[in-house]
Amino acid sequence: MAKTKLFPTAQQRLLPLQQRRRRLQLQLDALEQTVSARQAEKLAAYGAKLDRSLMKDAFAACDKEAYAQQILEQKLQKFDVRQNMDRRAVNHGCSKAIFTAVEAGGDWQELLKKQRQELDALEHKRSEYLAKLTAEKEAFVAKNSSADGAGYEKAKEKAQALYESRRTALETEGQQLVAKKRAKLTGQLAALDRRIAGIRSGVRSETLPEDVLLRVKGLKMYFGGLKAVDDVTFDVKKGEIFGLIGPNGAGKTTVFNCITRFYDATDGSIHFVNKEDEVVDLRQFQVHDVILQGITRTFQNVELVREISVLDNLLVACTREYQSNLLVQALGLPSLKREEEALREKARRILKFMGLESYANWLAFGLPYGILKKVEIARALMSDARLIIMDEPAAGLNDSETAELTETIRRIRDEFGVTILLVEHDMSLVMNVCDTVCAISFGKMLAIGTSRQIKENPAVQEAYLGVEGDA
Amino acid sequence: MDKYLYENYALFGTVPKEKRSLTDLARGVLANPLYHYLLFGAVMLVVGFLSATKVLPYSLQSGMAITFAYSLASVGFCLLMGYSGLASLGTGGFMGIGCYAIHFVMTEAGLPFGVALVVALSIGVVLGLIVGVVSLRIEGIYLVILTLGLSEILRNLYIAVQDSIYLSSFKLLGITIPRSASVYVVTVLLVVIMMLTHNLIVSPTGRAMLAMKNSTAAAQAMGISLMKYRLLAFVICTVYAVLSGMMLMITIRSAMATDASGFYALITSLNILAAVIIGGFRSIWGAVFGTFIMYGLQTMLLNRIPFLQENPVIITFVSGILVVLVVMFYPGGVAQLVQEVRMKLRKRRMARREEKYGKD
Numbered sequence: 001m002a003k004t005k006l007f008p009t010a011q012q013r014l015l016p017l018q019q020r021r022r023r024l025q026l027q028l029d030a031l032e033q034t035v036s037a038r039q040a041e042k043l044a045a046y047g048a049k050l051d052r053s054l055m056k057d058a059f060a061a062c063d064k065e066a067y068a069q070q071i072l073e074q075k076l077q078k079f080d081v082r083q084n085m086d087r088r089a090v091n092h093g094c095s096k097a098i099f100t101a102v103e104a105g106g107d108w109q110e111l112l113k114k115q116r117q118e119l120d121a122l123e124h125k126r127s128e129y130l131a132k133l134t135a136e137k138e139a140f141v142a143k144n145s146s147a148d149g150a151g152y153e154k155a156k157e158k159a160q161a162l163y164e165s166r167r168t169a170l171e172t173e174g175q176q177l178v179a180k181k182r183a184k185l186t187g188q189l190a191a192l193d194r195r196i197a198g199i200r201s202g203v204r205s206e207t208l209p210e211d212v213l214l215r216v217k218g219l220k221m222y223f224g225g226l227k228a229v230d231d232v233t234f235d236v237k238k239g240e241i242f243g244l245i246g247p248n249g250a251g252k253t254t255v256f257n258c259i260t261r262f263y264d265a266t267d268g269s270i271h272f273v274n275k276e277d278e279v280v281d282l283r284q285f286q287v288h289d290v291i292l293q294g295i296t297r298t299f300q301n302v303e304l305v306r307e308i309s310v311l312d313n314l315l316v317a318c319t320r321e322y323q324s325n326l327l328v329q330a331l332g333l334p335s336l337k338r339e340e341e342a343l344r345e346k347a348r349r350i351l352k353f354m355g356l357e358s359y360a361n362w363l364a365f366g367l368p369y370g371i372l373k374k375v376e377i378a379r380a381l382m383s384d385a386r387l388i389i390m391d392e393p394a395a396g397l398n399d400s401e402t403a404e405l406t407e408t409i410r411r412i413r414d415e416f417g418v419t420i421l422l423v424e425h426d427m428s429l430v431m432n433v434c435d436t437v438c439a440i441s442f443g444k445m446l447a448i449g450t451s452r453q454i455k456e457n458p459a460v461q462e463a464y465l466g467v468e469g470d471a
Numbered sequence: 472m473d474k475y476l477y478e479n480y481a482l483f484g485t486v487p488k489e490k491r492s493l494t495d496l497a498r499g500v501l502a503n504p505l506y507h508y509l510l511f512g513a514v515m516l517v518v519g520f521l522s523a524t525k526v527l528p529y530s531l532q533s534g535m536a537i538t539f540a541y542s543l544a545s546v547g548f549c550l551l552m553g554y555s556g557l558a559s560l561g562t563g564g565f566m567g568i569g570c571y572a573i574h575f576v577m578t579e580a581g582l583p584f585g586v587a588l589v590v591a592l593s594i595g596v597v598l599g600l601i602v603g604v605v606s607l608r609i610e611g612i613y614l615v616i617l618t619l620g621l622s623e624i625l626r627n628l629y630i631a632v633q634d635s636i637y638l639s640s641f642k643l644l645g646i647t648i649p650r651s652a653s654v655y656v657v658t659v660l661l662v663v664i665m666m667l668t669h670n671l672i673v674s675p676t677g678r679a680m681l682a683m684k685n686s687t688a689a690a691q692a693m694g695i696s697l698m699k700y701r702l703l704a705f706v707i708c709t710v711y712a713v714l715s716g717m718m719l720m721i722t723i724r725s726a727m728a729t730d731a732s733g734f735y736a737l738i739t740s741l742n743i744l745a746a747v748i749i750g751g752f753r754s755i756w757g758a759v760f761g762t763f764i765m766y767g768l769q770t771m772l773l774n775r776i777p778f779l780q781e782n783p784v785i786i787t788f789v790s791g792i793l794v795v796l797v798v799m800f801y802p803g804g805v806a807q808l809v810q811e812v813r814m815k816l817r818k819r820r821m822a823r824r825e826e827k828y829g830k831d
Contacts, residue, residue, distance in 0.1 A: 085828065092829035260692060291694035303689035305681045307753065312678055319679045320694040326703070329674035330667045332505075336674065383694070 010199050011284045015292055017199070018276055021192050023323060028185045032178055039174040046166050050159045054152070061152035064144045068137040079129055083122060090118045206271050206279045213238045213419050214259070214387060219268035221254050221443075228254045230443040232268075236387070236436075241413055241420045243434035243451070245427070247463055251443040252423045253300075256389055259421075260297050261287045275386060292320060294386035298379075300395055302372040306365040310356065310375050313364050314347040315340075317382035347382060353415065354378045354408070370401045374408070381412065387419045388412070394426040402426060406433045431455060439463070505666055512662035515539075519654040529651075531771055533722065536654040538759075538767035539661045540718035541739075545746050545758035546661075546668050547711025552744075553752030554677060555704035556684030557606055558615045560740040564622030565709045567629050567735030568594050569716025570726050574636035584643055591713045599709030603702035619737070626735055629728040637725040653722045660718060664711065665755050671707075672755075680704060742766070745794050751806025760805055765790060 094115035101108040208215055214236040221229040229251040236242045246252050258265040261282065270282040274293040285293065296317070304313050321343065322329075324336040351357045354374050359367065364375065373393065380388045393409070394402045406429055413420055424430045430437060430451065437454040439446040441463040447454055454460055500506045515535065522531035544562050551557050572591035576582050602621065606614055641648050648656060671677050682690040683700050691697060719734050720726065727733050742765045750761030769786050773779045779786060801807050 088828045092827065262688065262691075286696075287691040288694050288696045291692065297692050299686075299689060299692075303686040305678065305685045307681055307685075308678060315675065316678050316682045316690075316695075317693045319675050319682075322675050324675075326671075326676065329676050330671050332670035332674070340675075379693070 009284045011280055012286075012289065014196060014199055015289055017192060017196050019292060019320070021189065021196065022275075024185055024189050024192065028182065028189065031181055031185070035174050035178050035181070039170045043167055043170055047163060050163060054155055054159055057152040057155040064141050068140045072133045072137050075133055076130065079126070083126060087119065087122055090115065090122070094118070206281065208271055208273060208279050211237050213273050214421070215269075215271045216255070216259065217269045217271075219255065219258055219270065220266045221251075221258055221263055222266045227443050229258065232440060232443070232445055234438045234445075234448055236419060236421055239413065239417065239419055240435040241409060241422065241433055243422045243424055243430040243437040244440070245424060245430055245437060245454075246440040246446075250441045252440065253391065254443075255440070256297070256391060256421075256423050260295060260389065261285060261290050273386070275384070291317075291383050291385070294384070295389065296380045296383050296385040296387075297389040298376045298391060298393060300391040302369070302376055304364045304372060304375060304379070306363070308364065309361050310364055310367070311344060311347050311351070311360045313375060314350065314379050314382050315343055317379045318343050350378050350381050353381075369396055373397065373405075377408065377412070381416060385418060387421060389421045389423070391423050392425055393422065394424060394429045402429055405429065409433050504669060508662050508665045508669065512658055515658045516655060519658060523651045523654070532651055532654045534767050534771035536657045536722040537719070537770060538763050539654070539657045540715055540722055541743065541746070541766050542661055542759045542762040543664055543718060544712045544715035544743050545750070545762045546664055546755055547708040548743050548747050549750075549752065549755060549758040550668060550672070550680075551704050551708040552747060553754075554672060554680040554684065555700065557701065557704055558611070559602070559618040559705070559708065560615050560737070560744070561602065561618035561622040562712050562743045563735045563737060563739035564625035565595060565598065565712035566716030566719065566739060567625055567728070568598070569713040569718075570636060570720045570735065571629060571632070572713075573638055573717055573720040574633070577641075578636070578638055584641070587717070591717060592710055595709045595713035596706055599706035600702055602709070603705035606701050606705060607698055619740070622737065622740060626728060629735065634729055635725065635727050638720055641721050648721070650722065650724060653718075656721060657718045660714065661759075664714070665759075668755055676700070676703070745790070747804075748794060749797050749804055751804030754804070754806035757804050757806035764793065
């Protein structure tokens with residue numbers, strides 16, 4: 001496990017500031033929308049109040065005949081829904097009885113007659129009910145006088161005028177609110193920017209070529225005397241699918257764990273272009289901060305939370321996105337619910353993209369392995385990562401599932417614009433999907449190039465198949 | 472009637488509201504689990520009142536108060552074990568902090584309850600933080616042994632400082648609360664704690680804790696800091712245990728540190744563990760029910776049976792067997808049993824429906 005440093009480095013101190021800055025920026029971007037939505041809510045509430053005040057006049061103005069007819073139809077519809085169930089029970093029971101009677105050679109025609117009688121009784125009940133309703137309707141029409149629209153028209157005009165004036169008032173109020181909040185937010189943003197710039201000025205920054213996202217240089221990881229990874233160097237370019245291959249025990253997973261900070265590398269550098277488009281040295285971060293930089297991973301053996309639903313599992317990846325503090329969460333305040341709803345919506349979108357929307361509310365416990373693997377990929381997509389590292393995504397999948405996975409990986413790269421780093425055993429997947437492949441063996445680099453180049457590389461062939469004539 | 476009018480005459484786009492019947496309203500209330508706790512609290516307050524006015528047996532209210540006071544510790548332990556995957560046998564020792572805070576702050580110094588609460592909670596938080604930091608390095612059975620040791624240190628500290636403690640009179644907001652009325656205070660506190668815990672469990676924090684329990688590696692990769700959530704789990708557990716100790720002191724009014732079955736001895740930690748196992752690791756209701764089995768059943772019901780009154784060892788015997796049976800057959804505790812019964816009832820209902828109406 002990576003060592004915990006007692007005092008945070010400048011990069012670590014920047015993290016919460018940058019996160020707050022991102023949130024403020026989001027608030028600022030959505031400011032007009034949120035304010036106008038709130039004003040629209042207020043207007044709707046006012047409209048509802050006006051509608052209620054108009055009810056009495058509206059009732060006086062309405063056509064009593066049509067009104068009573070509609071109520072009658074509603075009641076009849078409810079009655080029919082109930083009666084349909086009764087009818088279904090009669091049909092089901094009788095047809096079962098008739099079936100057994102026919103089998104036993106009994107008197108089935110008697111039973112058929114009985115069924116018809118019962119259905120007739122139901123029909124009779126319905127007509128009785130309809131007659132009762134019609135009587136009610138006639139009584140209602142006779143009691144209430146017919147339409148008188150004058151009072152209603154007058155009240156309506158008045159209400160419309162009120163509504164219009166309220167709308168303009170709310171609009172100006174909204175504009176003022178937006179201006180006020182914008183000034184406040186921009187002030188906060190500027191202050192934050194100053195603090196960030198102050199801290200950053202003390203950080204020595206690296207530069208990477210324009211198209212490189214991740215640069216691993218001279219990476220060494222020794223476990224005592226064992227050189228698990230020895231001097232591995234490669235670049236991952238933006239938007240590509242990069243494969244890291246090698247025979248068992250080659251050190252693929254160790255490289256990967258060094259990048260995601262599960263291991264603290266003995267030597268070497270790992271530079272990454274983070275969400276803020278700045279080059280950071282990943283070795284300065286703790287394991288749980290790596291996701292904030294824009295790197296997320298999936299696991300070889302699915303590591304999901306079994307006790308909660310698939311949708312909630314996706315939300316686990318957003319734990320750091322919440323603004324609500326512990327107190328808000330313990331009290332279950334509405335601000336938390338709003339946040340949750342927004343994230344749930346995003347999770348549903350991603351589940352739909354992965355073709356998993358029907359599993360959203362299932363417990364992760366007991367779902368098939370292939371589905372769980374997909375859920376893990378969906379969870380990785382939740383954090384808006386720039387780089388997704390997949391640890392043997394094809395492990396335990398059959399051929400058709402692997403083919404589907406190939407397609408999924410391509411679609412993820414194209415739709416979400418993320419870069420993908422695969423650590424994989426399954427050569428067919430790697431050769432099909434990867435733009436660049438890096439082969440390692442016993443911790444040392446063998447070759448790096450396109451999949452075709454790697455396939456034809458004699459050193460790789462040797463590592464995988466053994467030396468010719470060596471059998 | 473309203474509906475028709477709204478549909479035809481609503482000028483400003485008001486969506487007509489269905490008139491809700493009383494049954495619909497009740498169903499809506501019951502669908503929200505938070506109301507279950509309120510309902511439980513209301514019923515228990517009424518039962519406590521009936522018992523205090525001797526409509527129901529008088530001993531009931533003290534049994535309830537003791538059960539609910541211990542339940543506070545169980546709920547915290549449930550959060551620690553069921554949600555964070557950590558274990559501790561320090562509950563008893565932590566409860567002692569609450570008792571001693573009451574004794575020294577209220578009985579000796581004569582200060583109000585609020586001061587005792589602040590003192591006890593701050594000591595509890597500090598202790599929880601210490602154990603939490605330790606839990607980052609030590610895991611599993613070793614952590615259990617460590618907390619056990621800590622608990623024994625605390626108990627010996629209590630014996631050295633003052634063996635017997637007491638609370639002569641208890642005042643809350645200027646109102647003197649006699650022993651028979653403590654059940655109200657404890658019930659209200661338990662309901663509040665249950666609701667807060669429920670909210671935490673379904674919140675991102677609860678999910679983060681579960682993720683941490685399932686796999687520390689996956690949790691860290693998802694941005695969950697082990698340090699933060701382990702500390703949090705231990706602090707919450709300790710604070711609940713401290714509250715539990717304070718409530719016990721208010722209910723029973725005196726305690727002996729040398730008493731091996733007293734409420735900050737090892738037996739309490741073990742009983743709370745057993746209660747959570749019987750009730751179910753991940754269920755607040757289960758924790759309360761398990762505590763009832765371990766503490767309430769005896770004082771409220773079994774002591775009335777003359778045979779058991781003469782041979783109290785049988786009760787211990789039975790509760791031990793119960794733990795063995797639950798662990799063997801229902802590792803999810805009573806909560807799992809209830810869940811299974813519910814599923815069976817649902818299946819039977821579906822089958823009956825199909826029997827009557829045929830397949831959909």
